Amino acid sequence: MKAKLAWMLTPLLALCISFSYAQEKTVSGNVTDQDGLPLPGVAVVVVGTSNGTQTDFDGNYTIAVSTGQVLRFSYIGQKTVDRTVGASSSINVQMEQDAQALEEVVVVGFGEQTKKSLTTSVAKVDAETVKNIVTPTISGALQGAANGLQVNQNSGAPGTAFSVRVRGASSINGSNEPLYVVDGVPILSGSVGANAFGGQDNDVLANLNFNDIESIQVLKDASSAAIYGARGANGVVLITTKRGKAGKVTVEVNSQIGYQKEINRYEVFTAGQYYQFADTAFEDAFGAPGLLSTGGLGASFPNILDQQGFASLDELYASDWGDNYVDAIYRGSPAVVKTMDVTVSGGSEKARFYANFSDFNQEGVIKNQGFDRRSLTFNANFKATDKLDLDAAVTVSQSDNSRINGDNNIYGALTTSVLETPGNTLFNEDGTYNTSPFTFSNPLQNAVVDKSDTRTFRMISNLGLRYKFTPKFNVYSKASLERLDFKELVFTPATSRRGIASGGDSTKEINLINRWNVTTTLNYSDTFGNWDLSGLLGYTFEGTNTDDIVTQTQSIPAGFELPGAGAVPIAATNEIRENKIFSYFGRVGLSYKEKVFLEGTMRADASSVFGAGNAIGYFPAASAAYLMSEEDWFKNNVLTTFKVRASWGKTGNQSGIGNFGSRFLAGVTNYAPRPGTAITQLGAPDLSWETTTQYDLGADITLFNKIDIAYDYYNKETTDVLLSRPLRNSSGFTTVNANVGDISNKGHEISINARIFEGDFSWTSQFQVAYLDNEVTSLQTDAAGEFIPIDQGFANRIAVGQQLGAFFGLEADGLWQEGETIPDALVARGVEAGDVKYVDQDGNGDINANDRVFIGNPLPKWTGNFRNTFRFKGFDLSANFQFEEDKDIFNNSMAFGGATGSWSFNKFASQLDYWTPENTDTDIPRPRFGGVQSYNNQDSSRLIEDASYVRLKEIVLGYTFSPELLGNGMSLRVYVGGDNLVTWTDYSGLDPEVNTFGNTNASRGTDFFTQGLNRTYKFGVNFKF
Template sequence: MRLKFHIISLSFLSLLFASTSVTAQNVRITGVVTGAGSDETLIGVNVLVKGTSIGTSTGLDGDFEIEAPPDGTLVFSYIGFQTLEVAIANRGIVHVALEFEASQLDEVIVVGYGTTKKRDLTGSVSSIKAEDIRAVPVLSADQALQGRAAGVVVQETSGEPGVGTSIRIRGTSSISAGNEPLYVIDGIPMLAQATDISSGAAQGPRLNPLSTINPNDIASIEVLKDASAAAIYGARAANGVILITTKRGKAGQTTINFNFYQGWQNVRNPYTLLDASQYAHFVNEANYYAGNGRVYDDPSKFGEGTDWQNEIFRTALMSNYELSFTGGSENIQYAISGAYYKQDGVIRGSDFERYNFRANLDGKLHSRITLSNSLMFSHTKSNKILTDDNAAFDGGIVTAALSFNPMLATRDENNNLILKNYAVDNDGNPIDGTQTDADGNVIPEKTLNTFANPLLKIYDSSSQSKISRIIDNFSITFNLLEGLDFKASLGADYSISRSDQFTPSTARPAGDSFASSGSNSSFALLNEYTLSYNHQWGKHRISAVGGFSAQKTSVSGLFVNAIEFSTDQFGYYNYATARGADVITNYPDFTFLSWLGRINYSLSDKYLFTLTGRADGSSKFGDNNKWGFFPSGSVAWRMSQEDFLNDVRWLGDLKLRMSYGIVGNESIGPYLSQALLVPVDISLDNNLTIGFEPFLFPNSDLRWESTTQFNIGLDGSLLDGRFGITMDFYIKSTFDLLLTTDVPFYTGFSSVFGNVGDLENKGFEFSFKSYNLIREFKWNTDFNISFNQNTITSLADRNNIPNSAGLFGIESWALLTVGEPVGKFYGLVTDGIFQIGDDPESVPRFPAESPLTPGDRKYKDLNGDGVIDDNDRTFIGSAQPDFSFGFINNFSYKGFDLNIFFQGVVGNDIVNFNKFLIERQNTTSNITLDYFANRWTPQNPTNEYPKVNADPAIIRRYISNAEVEDGSYVRLKTITIGYRPSSNFLKRIKLSDARIYLTAKNAITFTKYSGYDPEVSHFGQSATNMGADLGGFPNTSSYIVGLNIGF
């Protein structure tokens, strides 16, 4: 704890010494900056007096005004143009023209433990810059990646505020270990599990660890995709690496920026369900086909009734406030920012708040000694609503709203919430067990299903989470010799979190209250030493880095679950009165030691070579496999430098790349290789006592999952860099998958966790960037598309492994099978509808089912035994997409700018469990208007929807292709229009910059999917259960107005 205090204290003390330079005896200089070869003025060009902190930027007309020494030098810099230095030479007017540099081959790219120029890359790396992130308001850094990097599929699995996305870089690489990439923020690997408190405290998706970072603090995001780029991170790089670099100060006048936006969100596509009168008609017809009498004499008298979706959903507000200061002198630079973000969820009662502070400081102690410190503090608060659940627990609020009787009012005559999903009598009264018949006998309570009133989850239940996090990284760099630097760094990542949930007895089907609380703290200490060398002599250029890294993580957690409280009055403050409580403590520690190195060599700027290696030791793995070595190598040939292409004037740059390497995946629990014991109750001498029994079979040979990757790529730029392309083909093979395998019964265990199984991803990526117009009217385009094919190639001695969670009593709906992708759906195939005149004895049916009658659904008897059972199931869909893409166009004219961003995923399927719930034949739930309008009747002998039937004997244990839908979509992800006033106007109101903008997110979506949104996953980041939709927190359409001001 003392070390953490010193780290934080050092960061804040450094702020006190930030200073800027003041220059006297200056003269006033004005001028205009244009693009070379045109009269086009350039807006926002940085103008700096060399060697001082004096700076400004050009206005709307490309004009600038600055005070500088008459013998000084002005430095002009602008993204996409070459930096230019101009001597003032006692002039009062300085007009300059900047040369276009559209190829941006000299753009600096952050790679592991260093930087490199884009032109020198031999691996596959995608880069997203600050201006791309700032163009569209997003909650977290991972959302900024969606559709912007080839080979990266980002899925917003839930619309719940603060909840994480699912990211796959070049496909699914593991079955049971993690598939999420490694995040490295300012040199510190991010520990996602440190804030994962949901498992012990609340059902539903976990909070997003990246939601603690303010996206506008980010300077760049680099995605390391192939083994050559990622191998410097060794055993944690199998799923790719995402490097997040935050903004730093620059020498120059202090710049103050204030950013604000306000927005609102709506559910994009709510289901159209039956209203009260339609539902009454449905009940009458369903009872008719079940052989029962008419229930309601006049369905129309019930009117519209209650729209339960409308009761739980709302138009939700969001707001964001940011203030930042950047500047400094040649000796010290600073970037300081603070932000507050608030987002209400579209489900009533849910919200998310975030407070951020960041201070990045850089300074020189000596001409050969530099210091750097990056400090981030964040605090988040979240009110959650139970969703993404099934009947095995409480029933989520969305599934309850979908299934609830529209004939019910939300409250009774005493203004108390209706408790259960009651049936309604002919007079519209709920049959809740309080009524009596003509003889004075109590009429038994009658409910449609076990769901409680969804409003109880909003008004009587609670679920809160809080996370505080501090990340600090301090480094000192010594320039030992020209080109030789030694760097020592010390980083810390400390987080504390708390979550509490309470569901009263009235809101649970079993009538027993439930509470859950969890607290978690994590402290990771990272110590690294690196030696880097850069030198060029003649045609030879070399850069190298080598070092040592040690990281220790300590986590402590306490989780409590309890049921049946004596009273609901005190919520989760009342554990002492619960019938029983389960207490779980968790104190995992794990250590990571590493040796790393990389060497880059260039010959004649034409032939490029990279060798990388990292040796990692982890305490997570068995005694026989604590260490692993992960090497990679890559080469590149810049063909455009060859003599035979010298005369091809339209070709700016052409480079062929090839790489191969091995990386690892260590995303498992810290003690899976060891023998573990669990406490059990035992009886000794008729006395109950606590003992221990073996829980996990040890495996001293447990080792990392290893992924080999071959990559061949092509980078090209045309017409002086106006057009650029990147293509990559890869084969990514994962070996030693971490899975359970059977062991002999005499061991006392049924299985052991071991390295069995292999899978493969093959894919192709294409990116295109163009500067279509570069004069007064500007237009540039970014396009990327990625194809990936996932295949399980081995499961050792096992095959057809059921590997999906049960929902609503449905048996396994996904299988792991050799030759098929992960996430393959498994179920029955429909065969139309039984029609009038069909022979009932000739149609296969379920074993316990009566012969089919007209209007019943038929299923294919695939094995021909005359019975429909689990032997007739087959593959009916896949959650893996065929390809994904992003398409961005940026336009600007004078002060106006327009950004249009399309994004899409094609070829994946979704199991719509909501549809399984609300398109049943019986009356245990409301149903969709589409089903009811197009159901089978003698007058409408359709082959799509069966007849309605109140017979409760109709029970389905399997999904079918009727619930599997095409999840492909193309959406207008964002459209933003902005306006920046003229420089003359800004000068009059004493501002350096100002911009107002309007943004629409998810405004238009083209999809065949009938659910709330095709971007959904009931099980979040799970690889084996992806593609399920059941009662999740819907994604939203949002509309934002914002303002950026610079002082």
């Protein structure tokens, strides 16, 4: 077996650079721990060289070495041991436990701390527990990984952005996404693209390879995030990438293949059911049966009864003909998702390197969808002298995303597959697409021919230098450059139903973004008796340049797709933007006897976004912790750790108003018909930062040295929210930017980690739950001093005293039944038994806009996850459940595909149970036509559904082969598993997690034919040698 493995890996070994040294003898031995038990995996390195090995399963090792050289034995949690090679060819080592090394290290802003000394709320994500999830993006891997971090997959389409929120939503116009910092450098996140097809955003984080990540920390409270000032209001995600280790060159190969199918698929009326429903509506309106089926509505409506050769309407209603549009747009076989990841790393104590190549390919479950990414990462660390360390890193990636005409669009492929009139064929007899019978478009042609293709190139590079003046005092400086090139082509040919009128339409958007950052910190630490002091001072200078180009033309000749081929120009714009931010910051930490900890932070940001009077924002923070379990009088075997924490801090936000939101802007215009310039934006010289003030109270408890419990209560108040304030028409402008809103987020977080069994059989369990109370507490006011609500999306409203983006509409109270007294005003509008009964809030006997109330909340009150991991010998089994509770969704798909939608639209199969005099025990209104149909279809609580769910997010069964079996330092793990296997929910749509409007702040919780999530079955191999 070993010979076969060596033969198979020869091509990969050719990629590695190895260094050889004169070999005078072979030394072997055994390494044990303090109890005399063998220690597998101990690194054995010849000091000053790259020659090294590892101990096997029984603690044995063998290495070629020269007499007089020094062997260094190192292992996590053990003190490093050096032994000089003498005449003996056998060196045995017993290692000692290093108590200090056993203390978990947590990455914080611009530094590291032990978990023991933390005074703030920081969640650490174990990359090992989420590395097998099938997702191309970092944010997807964070789902259910950290308490207080709400991550939602907005759509099941490949390459679309996730929504990430840390402790609620704090902004309306600005971003609510956290700041992502990779190896100390803030990176671009969020979404880009014209999204001319409607639907989901492109996720720029999908260009980063998750397998390059060593660890992730989430800074949740203001005290931990204040070191990032104006960037930290929404929390901070700190990402540390993998680095090379001293020792022999190692090669690691991770390969995974998976098969995806949609969890749910829409079921719709057959052709016969559609005509029966429509005939019922027309019979109610005009008194005659079968009007649509028999062509009784006029010459433009064919006689389907005769055309299909049915003997009676009953036979027609019981039959089906034509193509199934929903089934047609989905792939016939499971979509394949593949990952190949190859890493080469190693080096000596003087120089270490890490190189990774990754190839990710994901087919969509709907035809013509797909996401491909290739990335290359290289980093190196050099110890130039005893005082000077250098590090450098570069990541280059390119992704291609093929999208279909998506949600939030009446022409979307999924939308039209449901709504288009059934009974037609998708192809003509000559094999061309059939377009004439469709109202919007041929659904299959929409998916396959209409296109939105994007290509994203990304490069992130940085160079760092650390100089140690003394062991206690050093300076670290890092310069970084990030480049993002995004190109999107949206094309609708003249042969498409949508493209007939325009003769074909082509839009190309190019986004070119350059960001540079220079950060320098002075770092100091020292001990004075029982006191430990640490501190840092630093500054950062960052600039972002953006160049957006959009070109659109129509009348595209056959065989061409680019806008340059179009005969009719529609749009040609070029916008160049720039902003800069300059910051000073500092932090001081003080501890007494490693049981009392104090910390203070201050940051000052100067931004080009605001006017001179408000350009500088100050963001202070303070925190303290008391590790009571270190007191002699407290120590016991039950509460083995007990620490209380408190923190307070301020952070800021400047996003949401553009780079020139506070300034007067002028643009070129034409008037009667002379060209000239005119003011296009009113200035707002008093515009200032959104400010978030947060305090946090927490406790960290360990019971019996086995159960870790963390609790946090937070109160997060955002003031001076940046909004567009409406103006009177006489001003000549509609809005002006202003600080006119406040938002409150309060909540509780509990995390429990238990090591239930340890040994050959181990069982670890993790339960996390978070509660969130979100409320808008202030908004702009009118002349009378009343708060002015803001309507968003389809049914969202921003109003004081409500959750951000709460649903607003009529309150439905079932259906009118025969024998009930219907108000005269409604009778005059044609309302009868079987129609929707709305609550008349103002009691005037009619239903209108004044009867609207708040009818639901899109943000979940409760979120969490439950993860269990079992290990026995080489086997491991893990399962993770994710849940969201007490949240609603506005099912706008039902407004179109439900019984109250237009008669011309097909309907969901569930709508067959509509009201009739014989079927009154239902909440589905009877078929209606005309004004009453619109009355029944108003935004109301009928369309609000409970979107709470529990999901088996992932389950993985793996086996790790014994190192003794493989030999030569090899390791091999194989695993099988699945993602999104089971979902328990009452929601009637495709998936309760989706959101039509992507990452928008105040239009959340809407489903308008949004593609649901996929179920994945996967198999993977991790091999290292």
